Amino acid sequence: METENAVNYKFMGRSFNDLSTNDDSSAFSDCNSDRSGEFSTASSQSRRLFLACTNSDNSDEFIRQLVSDLGSCSIDEQKNAALELRLLAKNKPENRIKIAKAGAIKPLISLITSTDPYLQENGVTAILNLSLCDENKELIASSGAIKPLVRALRTGTSTAKENAACALLRLSQVEENKVAIGRSGAIPLLVNLLENGGIRGKKDASTALYSLCTVKENKIKAVEAGIMKPLVELMADFGSNMVDKSAFVLSVLVLVPEAKTALVDEGGIPVLVEIIEVGSQRQKEIAAAILLQICEDSVVYRTKVAREGAIPPLVALSQSGTNRAKQRAEKLIELLRQPRSANAAASPSDL
Secondary structure, rough: OOOOOOOOEEEOOOOOOOOOOOOOOHHHHHHHOOOOOOOOOOOHHHHHHHHHHHHHHHHHHHHHHHHHHHOOOOOHHHHHHHHHHHHHHOOOHHHHHHHHHHOHHHHHHHHHHOOOOOHHHHHHHHHHHHHHOHHHHHHHHHHHOOHHHHHHHHHHOOOHHHHHHHHHHHHHOOHHHHHHHHOHHHHHHHHHHHHHHHHHHHHHHHHHHHHHHHHHHHHHHHHHOOHHHHHHHHHHOOOOOOOHHHHHHHHOOOOOOOHHHHHHOHHHHHHHHHOOOOOOHHHHHHHHHHHHHHHHOOOOHHHHHHHOHHHHHHHHHHHHHHHHHHHHHHHHHHHOOOOOOOOOOOOOOHH
16 A cells, blocks of 8 residues: 655644654544534433443443443434443543443444434444544444445435544544545545535545545545545635645645646646735645645646746745745745756656
8 A cells, every 4th residue: 555645734733744644643633523412401311421420330331231222123222322322432531442342333333324314423423432542443444334434424414424524534544444445435425525515524524535645546536536626616715714624635635646637627726826925824835835746847837837926925935934935935936937948858747
């Protein structure tokens, strides 16, 4: 399996080395446990849950009973059990290990294939909350969770889709799972969520795609699924709060020729130049790095970038940016100012 990665910046709390990354879970701190589905404070379930959590022995016994209820013939009992396990795993990190050890993972996975949207949503979200524990990730994947999560990404409620994207992200932090997730059909569905989801769905999809696309095979799948169009649109919309995330996904993708071509075809060069003109320091830095990546081996792309008026804002960046931004800007300016006759023969992407 070939793994490639992006330039040296920070994305969602993680530092990156030049053209390499280190997949630690702290990178994705904004795609954590679910943010919905709480019990009302007066409900009997809430009181029951509180009492169970106040005593460790009671908690263990309560969890075992809930796991047993997941296999009940009563759909109402299944729903209650899934919801309570979901919240136990959300609110108390130590419960994530207890729930997994009690044998909850396989029956929860089976709920993800349910035709009942409420049952499916709670199954997905309980699995997401359990996957926050590193010790559970391999067990969840080996228990067959990937394909049901992809199904939820296709057929679930908006919350189920968002939480399925987060769960797949968590599983993708085990390197061996990335290809399996990509081959399960997840990439086009995540691209669709990136394009058509709500703001949380877009953020969750971009984060999952960023992690999955450290693998070359998944980069190609993402490009073929049409990822470049929503990425360029989101980068162009400074009010979307998605400029940084979209740019970081793009920085991973442009390491393959197919992505460079798609970026140019979707009008990405003017958008990146605009980011260098008016974006934040971090946005300017990553935009310059992306342009440098596409220009290094292509005379045609250099010409396009220069014609968009990139040199003046790059000069400004070379004078006022971070040390790395200055280096990127200076190198890109040098490339753009080279006369065509002084360049090497055009690359295949120029033809």
